Amino acid sequence: MNDTMRGAMTMFFHLGVYDQLLHRELGTERATALQKEVMMKLAKTQADMVKEQTGIQDFDLETIHSIFPPLMKDIVGMEFELTEKTPTKLTYDVGHCVVYESSLMLGTEHDAIQARCTATSSLWVDSFLKELNPNVSLEVHRFRQSAAEPCVESIVLST
DSSP, rough: OOHHHHHHHHHHHHHHHHHHHHHHHHHHHHHHHHHHHHHHHHHHHHHHHHHHHHOOOOHHHHHHHHHHHHHHHHHOOOOEEEEEEETEEEEEEEOOOOHHHHHHHOOHHHHHHHHHHHHHHHHHHHHHHHHHHHTTEEEEEEEETTTTTTTEEEEEEEO
């Protein structure tokens, strides 16, 4: 495990404790709604930062591929292995996941982790990509069944 992932794992572990308390105090529906709102605001802010830092305004798939996987590695230590590339789709095996692994450390069941990822991480990625290019979206083809197994995700350009 690299240093970035180790730091992100600690942060996501603490966030997971907070999430558990939030869900207990507010109920799952209200807590999830708040988490979704936070993810969408974060995605916009972070996409604006990427645009400002790179000076790029036109994010086609090639540009997204050159920026997104390295950004995720820098932020949370996650590895995205490109497994398929077409003019309208980039498919990745997504390696170690700090959300999944930190949730397991908290004793969260697999189905609950998948629901959390859908409501937060996948929403953030999809929103982030749409901020870069409104015609791009995330598709999750396979959610990991264990920490050792990758998720399979595509970044898709609608035509």
